[in-house]
Amino acid sequence: MNTLSGLIKRHKLKISLTAVLIVFLVFILAAYPIKSKTRLTVVNGNIDLSSFDFKNNVKLNGQWKLYPYKLLSYEEIINIDDYEGINIKVPSLWTGVEYGSSIMEGRAFGTYVLKVQLPEGNKDLSLEIRDICSAYKLYIDDDLMIENGKVTTSKEEFIASYKPNLINFYTNETEINIIIQVANFSQLDGGIWDSIYIGTSYNIINKALKDHILDYFIIGGLVLMGIYHLVYFIFKNQWKEYLFFSLFAITIALRNIVTRSRSIYLIFPNIKWIFVTKLEYLTIYLAFLFCNMYVYHIYKEVYNRRIYKVIKILFILAILLHLFLPTSITQKYLNVFLIMSALLCLYILNVLFKTYKNQKEGAFTFIVGMFIIFLCFINDALVTIEVLETSFLVPIGVFIFIVIQSIATGRLFTNAFKNLEIYANENRKMYVEIKNLNETLELKVKERTNELKNKNMELKELACIDSLTGILNHRNIVNYLQTSIDNIDEYKFLSVSMMDIDYFKRINDSYGHQMGDRVLEKIVELIKNTLNKKGIVGRYGGEEFLIVMPRLGIYEAFKLIEKIRVNVENLKIEGIKDKVTISAGICECTVNSNVSDIIDRCDELLYKAKDLGRNRTEF
Template identity: 30%
Template sequence: MLLYSKIHYLLYEKNKFLVLKTTLSIFIIVLMSVVFSGCTEHQSTDKKPPKAINGKFELSDWDFQKEGAILLNGQWEFYWNKLLYPEDFNQSTVSHKNHIVAVPTSWRNYQIEDKKLPNEGYATYRLLVDLDYIPQDLAINTKAFISTCRIWVDNKEIFQTGVVSDNPNTSKDRFKPQLITIHPQNKQFYITVQISNFGCAYGGFVTGLELGNIHLLNNENNKQAYVDMFLFGSILIMGLYHITLYLLRRKDCSTLYFGIICLLIAIRTLLMGQMLLYSFLPSVPLHIFLKLSMITLYLALTFFVMFIHIVFPLDTPRWFVRFSQAIGLFFFTTAIIFTEKLGNLFIVPYEIISVFILIVLLSVLIKAFLKKRESSILVLSAVLFIILIAINDILNSYGVISTGFFIPFGVFIFIFVQSFMLSRKFAKAFFHEEQLLKSELRMLQAQIKPHFLFNTLNTIICVCRESSEKAEELLLNLSNYLRCGFSFKNDDEFADLETELLHVKSYLHIEKARFLDKLNIIFDIDTNIHCKVPAYIIQPIVENSVRHGILPCKDGGTVRLTVKKNNNMLIIIVEDDGVGMTEEKLTALLNSSDKKAGIGISNIQNRIQRIYGKSIKIKSTKGIGTIVTLELPLSDALNL
């Protein structure tokens, strides 16, 4: 993951336009796939599907097995404020004035005698279907038919959902998508549909009926359910993931807001299309799900504005954020306290206000893009994509088009972009941290403290007067110490264990010559271990034991270095019987901001944590001594 993030960062920094081109290409491919799948509506042929004309659907040359199912869209007979039964049309003496209307769409888009129809009311639809033959296993798919309705094929009732009535007190809404097998007696048959609406947002044929082979329709229904569940699960997981990120790092509210957006869209995914949530909980009243659908709609946009404000704080006006929050809170309250009938009155005003919010939002993103804010082009592209999907969904909800509802797909793409942004953000943070650790390591490697070098040379001068052989040994140790300190390559984070131990031994021999009997040294090293370890990892710990553990003691003490293998672990132990440390001193030792507490200990801690996911173990008792233990996976070390 770390390697991927680093490569991802470098590639992005050097190929911004390539990344943008690739991202937009993905958007276009997904959009085309989604729209194509929605527009074809299960049809497996390039043949243009027919439509109903003047209340008649001509299907004499349509093969349901080869060409798939077909939507019964087009011009239906329409009888407003009448609940007519099939037998009513069989009575030639009875005259019923009909109108020809477009299906599917809400009947509030109709005009009769120059008057626009209200959302509430009741009506009868009728269509004549003309087949070339009577196919086997023919079925009608009601899909997401939310309106209360009854359906007849000729004189046989095949479907009912809720209670259809001309009285709002007796009409009862219910949602029950169903696939119904029909057995027409003739090649020509009538489909009669009664619909009443006194509570839902849209009345009438908002979604059309589908006619086709029952097995093919059942397969398509199952596929759609699988897609809905996939989107729900994916978006839900990403929402929980982002909220978890916020809980781990509460300073960044963008992850919280985006996580909430994902949860809202995940819930809405189960409320759109086949309304799987209602299928899972059929005993829950329909109006609860309709309220929940409105709530997710109202809150999602508000949290999205808050998310953009966190990502681009300098470009998002504070009044705009407050305005969006007030709008979201107001409409959320209306959805909670008002009935569906009153709540539906707020949908159109909200959609108008949403257009204004989206316009301002686009201006914010364009402003951020022009100012070359980080990730602005990605967010702008994703938002434009979602806006196109939202326009598609709005037009579908009004029945203007019938391509399907795809806002979950748009959010899914936006989640992809957000993941890309988080990965890039993580890669940059990791890259900068890695460079900082390497810079600190190089500083430690090259850092020969003047007082240490001065004292060592004074010691050598004094020893020269007494023993030239001992002076020669000290010079060799100093040479080894200096050579090890400068020999690490800048890009080589690891060194042979033998090299590390030579560095430590050279240092300890020099210190032993300086402090004589005040410093005792014990080596307990398994010489059969050959591997690589992080460079400059042992000497700073040993130096801390000498400087902060032994030297403050009046009578000195002993430093013991143990290197051994335990199962598949390399164990490095540095212990002393010096002054020890309190809990406060131990905390300061691991605090990188405390420069006097320890020599390079925080650097070692950070590198061990980053490479192995482990921490240095330090056990110290005041007046007794300190034990520092490193446990490194030997298999990892051998493969480095």
């Protein structure tokens, strides 16, 4: 018996996580089916519900018809021969979708069309619409049912709105056309972001009501836990953990108000879209900031103070940038934030496992709570790719985590309070001494770290930069080319040019090497200004330069290099009477390209340009 007890104690964490996983899987498999092969799906802009009994709601997911850059009416739709339509998955973004020989941009407009076959007889139906970015008009055949925001073909008169809607309609037709005119000039990506549901009015309203009840339950629970911990902090303000946990819970509650069923529109019906969007992002930043501060103050003995400060500064900076910069700019750096958040989660897990090994109270429940959130993330990912037909569970997982952590925090600090009263006087003196020693040590380490950092930066700069021209040297421009080829799938296009100054030896012989160096410096300055972030130039050797141009195809690269060549030809250099010209060769990289072949090919084209009379570009 003692052996079994000891075994359970040693493997308590593994047993608990396995039990949570089993309960989660049993719940998923018992409550919801795996995606059925016969599930109703939109195919080629059509869905057949003629045999459907409408006892449940139907997701209108699948291949809708989209007519990019056209706002079509019902009359135009029925004469569809005049227009080009494409199949697009709903829900999804339309950014980057190909139509004809073009690619659709994120900020654009278009018309979604779905033909729905219905059973015979009179039908009282409803649609539930959540996220369509960023404004739309919805028609049932030629009847306008709702306009959310203002749909236009230009940014000037466009008005965004993210208000969710329930649309009720009555029909005795056996076929209807759902036509949604969508415009987006506010977000980076447009389109129908979330599933659209169709069902009887009773079922749709019942579903929406259940969603709202669940949301309000979660929001109310989070707010109550936040207020409870805030009040506790006010009476015991030396425990900052309670403050940060309170702010974390209230931030998650605010995020649910803004994002889940967008209950914020019930409180503020006329709120501007820009405030909703900023709140949506700010609540993420604030949640991670407060979580970081909360974990640090609980596990100070394990949590590295420097890492804590760096993370705090980065998130505060992200919050300030999002407050004062346009959303269109801050959205571009969302991936940077996601990487920061992932690294923070990994570091917090590392801290928790260390504290658990040290038998620190509270670490076990924290790990179990985070494991529950992880399982909910997996569920949501499977729902997104339509493997499961469950609901999105991350908000519920976060709520369960906060409840568990709230109980653990209360228990943790109840025990801590008892011990604190006993050892307060003795520990106070010891704490002052240790704090002074830590601060002294930190100052010394900081000074040494700064010295090493400065030396390393100097060495790195000397190793990477050509000393005369200030651009990348031979080794590093070749390394940059290799990196660019490795990332060619991301860039889509990659062009490379080898460039050489014509008769440079004659310049050195006629005007001296100092004047030759000056010519090199002037031409490099001109190349950098002309490239203007469209490419990177490096000194390949002597008077030869290698230019790497990610995202530029051969024709765009040719225009850019020709512009450089003409600018050099027109360049006036004090002390040089002769005209200075350049010759260049350009080639385009593919996925299978290698550095040496590309450089050799550019070199061949460069010498071809020289053989044909110099002062020209060959590709």
